[in-house]
Amino acid sequence: MLMVIQALDLGTGADPNSYMVEEIWQELAKARYLEWEHESSQRGWELQILKGACVEALKEKHVVDASMMEGFADEAAAANAKQFQALECVFRKAAEDDIPSEVPDYLCCKITLDIFRDPVITPTGVTYERAVILEHLQKVGKFDPITREPLTESQLVPNLAIKEAVRAYLEKHGWAYRLE
Incomplete structure (x- = not known):
């Protein structure tokens, strides 16, 4: 990949309007996009697995908390709901870079x-x-x-x-x- 980038830089310096420069850029962009797509898919799966494990751990924690806090079930449920919201926010933020948006x-x-x-x-x-x-x-x-x-x-x-x-x-x- 480094050689392709160097070829692009050299070609641009010689003749920025050259069809070769455009072809090199097209191939570089395609390769980089495919690389990102593969890595993004991998990250997505890993995040889903991790999120599932975290949700299960929070559910188990809620069961333990509820049994230990008899008489304070509403407070335990509220704390649990807040933790689920925080977890959702963390995983949404983690996935943000892989969501296409407008280039500045x-x-x-x-x-x-x-x-x-x-x-x-x-x-x-x-x-x-x-x-x-x-x-x-x-x-x-x-x-x-x-x-x-x-x-x-x-x-x-x-x-x-x-x-x-x-x-x-x-x-x-x-x-x-x-x-x-």
Whole structure:
């Protein structure tokens, strides 16, 4: 997998509009998504088994508590209900990263609305996907599509902070590799 990522980085540096770069990205995204899907399924099963064991343990504890707290059955039942709610909350939180949601806007290109692969920043502070902004400069005109300020290819600078943020986000939310 590391070699594929290095190939993608090398290809992007040479020609970000290359069909090879797009093919490498497609294969990388597919492989990463399948890897996440497998791991997510495994985590789901493990969480279900653990949750079942915890529920059974709480039920047994409730029986013991109820027999020891005669006359305070309502309080024991209330405490037990509160523990079941807390347990449910813990397992819901544990499964959250595996539930697809919206990718945050700051990790997406303003033009394509897709998650960044090779983000570049303009002098005005707007970040775009490199291949997309280069295509805009070539086909539409030498200006920033959002600010309308004059813009040339030489003014584009890699946005390493966003690139790292995307990498970290994708590492935690593998479902975001899914290609629509």
